[in-house]
Amino acid sequence: xxxxxxxxxxxxxxxxxxxxxxxxxxxxxxxxxxxxxxxxxxxxxxxxxxxxxxxxxxxxxxxxxxxxxxxxxxxxxxxxxxxxxxxxxxxxxxxxxxxxxxxxxxxxxxxxxxxxxxxxxxxxxxxxxxxxxxxxxxxxxxxxxxxxxxxxxxxxxxxxxxxxxxxxxxxxxxxxxxxxxxxxxxxxxxxxxxxxxxxxxxxxxxxxxxxxxxxxxxxxxxxxxxxxxxxxx
Amino acid sequence: xxxxxxxxxxxxxxxxxxxxxxxxxxxxxxxxxxxxxxxxxxxxxxxxxxxxxxxxxxxxxxxxxxxxxxxxxxxxxxxxxxxxxxxxxxxxxxxxxxxxxxxxxxxxxxxxxxxxxxxxxxxxxxxxxxxxxxxxxxxxxxxxxxxxxxxxxxxxxxxxxxxxxxxxxxxxxxxxxxxxxxxxxxxxxxxxxxxxxxxxxxxxxxxxxxxxxxxxxxxxxxxxxxxxxxxxxxxxxxxxxxxxxxxxxxxxxxxxxxxxxxxxxxxxxxxxxxxxxxxxxxxxxxxxxxxxxxxxxxxxxxxxxxxxxxxxxxxxxxxxxxxxxxxxxxxxxxxxxxxxxxxxxxxxxxxxxxxxxxxxxxxxxxxxxxxxxxxxxxxxxxxxxxxxxxxxxxxxxxxxxxxxxxxxxxxxxxxxxxxxxxxxxxxxxxxxxxxxxxxxxxxxxxxxxxxxxxxxxxxxxxxxxxxxxxxxxxxxxxxxxxxxxxxxxxxxxxxxxxxxxxxxxxxxxxxxxxxxxxxxxxxxxxxxxxxxxxxxxxxxxxxxxxxxxxxxxxxxxxxxxxxxxxxxxxxxxxxxxxxxxxxxxxxxxxxxxxxx
Numbered sequence: 001x002x003x004x005x006x007x008x009x010x011x012x013x014x015x016x017x018x019x020x021x022x023x024x025x026x027x028x029x030x031x032x033x034x035x036x037x038x039x040x041x042x043x044x045x046x047x048x049x050x051x052x053x054x055x056x057x058x059x060x061x062x063x064x065x066x067x068x069x070x071x072x073x074x075x076x077x078x079x080x081x082x083x084x085x086x087x088x089x090x091x092x093x094x095x096x097x098x099x100x101x102x103x104x105x106x107x108x109x110x111x112x113x114x115x116x117x118x119x120x121x122x123x124x125x126x127x128x129x130x131x132x133x134x135x136x137x138x139x140x141x142x143x144x145x146x147x148x149x150x151x152x153x154x155x156x157x158x159x160x161x162x163x164x165x166x167x168x169x170x171x172x173x174x175x176x177x178x179x180x181x182x183x184x185x186x187x188x189x190x191x192x193x194x195x196x197x198x199x200x201x202x203x204x205x206x207x208x209x210x211x212x213x214x215x216x217x218x219x220x221x222x223x224x225x226x227x228x229x230x231x232x233x
Numbered sequence: 234x235x236x237x238x239x240x241x242x243x244x245x246x247x248x249x250x251x252x253x254x255x256x257x258x259x260x261x262x263x264x265x266x267x268x269x270x271x272x273x274x275x276x277x278x279x280x281x282x283x284x285x286x287x288x289x290x291x292x293x294x295x296x297x298x299x300x301x302x303x304x305x306x307x308x309x310x311x312x313x314x315x316x317x318x319x320x321x322x323x324x325x326x327x328x329x330x331x332x333x334x335x336x337x338x339x340x341x342x343x344x345x346x347x348x349x350x351x352x353x354x355x356x357x358x359x360x361x362x363x364x365x366x367x368x369x370x371x372x373x374x375x376x377x378x379x380x381x382x383x384x385x386x387x388x389x390x391x392x393x394x395x396x397x398x399x400x401x402x403x404x405x406x407x408x409x410x411x412x413x414x415x416x417x418x419x420x421x422x423x424x425x426x427x428x429x430x431x432x433x434x435x436x437x438x439x440x441x442x443x444x445x446x447x448x449x450x451x452x453x454x455x456x457x458x459x460x461x462x463x464x465x466x467x468x469x470x471x472x473x474x475x476x477x478x479x480x481x482x483x484x485x486x487x488x489x490x491x492x493x494x495x496x497x498x499x500x501x502x503x504x505x506x507x508x509x510x511x512x513x514x515x516x517x518x519x520x521x522x523x524x525x526x527x528x529x530x531x532x533x534x535x536x537x538x539x540x541x542x543x544x545x546x547x548x549x550x551x552x553x554x555x556x557x558x559x560x561x562x563x564x565x566x567x568x569x570x571x572x573x574x575x576x577x578x579x580x581x582x583x584x585x586x587x588x589x590x591x592x593x594x595x596x597x598x599x600x601x602x603x604x605x606x607x608x609x610x611x612x613x614x615x616x617x618x619x620x621x622x623x624x625x626x627x628x629x630x631x632x633x634x635x636x637x638x639x640x641x642x643x644x645x646x647x648x649x650x651x652x653x654x655x656x657x658x659x660x661x662x663x664x665x666x667x668x669x670x671x672x673x674x675x676x677x678x679x680x681x682x683x684x685x686x687x688x689x690x691x692x693x694x695x696x697x698x699x700x701x702x703x704x705x706x707x708x709x710x711x712x713x714x715x716x717x718x719x720x721x722x723x724x725x726x727x728x729x730x731x732x733x734x735x736x737x738x739x740x741x742x743x744x745x746x747x748x749x750x751x752x753x754x755x756x757x758x759x760x761x762x763x764x765x766x767x768x769x770x771x772x773x774x775x776x777x778x779x780x781x782x783x784x785x786x787x788x789x790x791x792x793x794x795x796x797x798x799x800x801x802x803x804x805x806x807x808x809x810x811x812x813x814x815x816x817x818x819x820x821x822x823x824x825x826x827x828x829x
């Protein structure tokens with residue numbers, strides 16, 4: 001049986017056929033009897049109030065949620081900016097410290113510092129072979145005051161302090177006190193000697209040397225030398 | 234229409250008409266509004282949305298970080314750091330006599346006079362106050378007050394909140410080791426483009442690729458979180474790891490500088506090469522530039538002479554003649570030659586650097602005493618073409634490729650064009666020119682049992698993610714047989730134990746070496762101006778690990794009194810100790826220099 005045939009075929013079988021035919025038989029009588037009853041219309045009217053309240057409540061909640069979300073997003077944005085700034089500060093600090101280490105590690109600086117501490121390069125070395133207990137080479141002690149040969153200049157990295165300062169300067173770390181040095185520089189700007197500032201241009205913090213007494217100069221050693229005291233102390 | 238024609242009696246159709254009319258009007262209005270909406274939102278006729286977006290949209294370039302240059306131990310030889318330029322808008326600063334600043338301690342605004350602000354700025358920058366005042370006064374909208382200021386100083390300057398003063402971040406190239414390997418590393422032109430050395434040849438890889446970020450930003454300067462955010466991340470440049478050992482490089486540089494200063498030479502250079510791998514451990518030059526400030530040395534000193542300077546090598550070439558003779562089966566180390574005070578062949582007379590009578594010499598003795606007469610006599614056994622081909626095999630005339638600019642290939646004239654004297658002089662290293670690295674490469678093939686490895690300077694490329702990509706070694710070449718290489722090694726060692734180069738010996742290690750002295754043609758090409766003195770050697774001879782060559786150009790004083798032995802010795806022993814090479818075992822070769 002084709003689908004067209006099914007559509008044209010009258011529906012007669014089952015209980016559905018019987019029930020559908022019943023209201024069709026008496027339409028006018030049923031409608032007239034029920035018209036005055038308005039119960040059906042009042043039913044949704046009673047339910048509408050709580051529904052509207054619910055709607056408004058939902059709206060309010062949604063609005064508040066959006067507000068809270070917005071606030072938290074923008075707060076997070078501020079936080080993000082702040083953290084970024086901190087990250088960049090730390091990166092810069094790290095870079096600066098790494099550079100200082102690299103400056104100290106440069107071979108010519110290391111050699112100059114060693115020489116400053118009174119070390120001399122050994123020239124002739126001997127070897128001991130532990131497996132055969134044989135000694136090869138004639139190790140001779142290094143001679144102090146011998147010619148050290150040519151001096152390779154220190155790296156000309158701008159802003160790095162000299163590892164071995166010229167004879168007129170003391171301990172190289174003396175001038176490197178960025179935190180304490182910054183405060184007096186800002187508070188007593190008038191007292192600063194411009195010439196002194198210009199001299200220390202290569203060293204990052206502009207430290208006014210006059211007011212604060214320099215720390216005890218150890219010249220790289222660990223025992224303070226008594227006569228190194230500054231007259232003002 | 235309906236209102237005019239309609240009568241009060243027919244209200245129902247009138248109402249319908251009005252309704253329809255109203256509906257029509259409303260629909261028309263709706264259409265107009267909708268149309269406008271469509272025009273504005275859909276088509277954006279006036280370009281409003283685009284203009285607004287354009288105003289919010291900000292593009293920032295995310296600069297790629299230039300890669301570092303490292304030595305073989307990972308010591309940083311070149312890297313980039315953040316620096317700041319302090320810039321002033323003079324118009325703003327000049328007319329602002331007082332400005333407000335937040336006092337962080339009391340949390341209130343305080344008035345600061347311009348004068349005081351400038352005093353504080355001068356203190357922070359470490360500049361003269363008058364100079365600062367001059368710099369910030371005027372009509373220019375952009376003027377650089379200070380360059381390359383460090384981050385901590387920049388931080389303090391920003392906190393001063395001086396009107397018109399802003400700081401701009403710039404990337405600055407820093408070379409922490411200064412002139413140690415300065416010529417090899419090279420330097421940058423205007424802070425971005427490589428101008429010399431590795432910085433120049435590897436510029437593309439080091440540079441990387443800039444990225445950018447497109448985002449919408451509000452009037453308060455904060456990014457709009459829900460707006461568009463398009464990020465093209467920058468691709469940082471690759472790090473380049475060299476085979477150089479910076480400690481040894483310093484040692485060699487200091488040694489050659491001392492030697493050159495002592496003897497008043499024009500320049501000198503030292504190469505230390507690992508014979509097993511071809512890695513260049515040190516390439517030292519006199520007056521090496523400090524890449525932080527390359528202008529301090531003369532322009533001619535800014536390159537790497539070990540690869541750029543080709544010169545006549547002199548007697549070091551005799552090693553190649555002897556190796557060719559042995560490999561071709563034309564001579565053996567103990568063959569005897571009878572040598573008079575001078576030797577004449579084809580009307581060309583050759584003499585030695587020292588006076589002697591008629592002597593019975595072995596081939597080893599000819600090399601040990603660096604005799605030109607003997608070398609010509611023995612080298613005659615090779616045809617001209619053979620001499621040419623053997624020099625070519627040892628890499629003469631072929632530039633090594635180690636990634637430095639202006640690598641010299643030297644001059645090896647084809648044998649057909651040799652004149653009557655040149656055909657003999659090439660046997661002892663005159664009439665042919667080569668760079669120091671080419672000499673070292675030839676000796677490396679002997680040290681490595683006849684196998685020539687191409688020299689390496691760039692060890693690997695390190696990607697920003699840390700992946701290390703080794704530069705593959707060029708295919709090795711067998712130049713001479715292992716047996717020949719060993720015989721030549723014995724001859725070189727005998728030159729130290731029995732011959733003239735005794736001061737190259739190192740206690741505890743067996744050393745083989747050869748000196749070279751050649752006349753150096755004047756720069757203007759007329760005649761000769763001084764000499765080139767060199768010494769190339771290898772150690773330990775039981776299993777050669779390092780080749781060291783010391784070259785000194787035009788030292789002052791008598792050339793016969795000059796020796797590079799002590800320099801060679803100190804650099805070689807430093808290399809051996811740095812790399813923990815075991816002292817030699819076995820008996821040193823002592824080939825007789827004279828025939829009994």
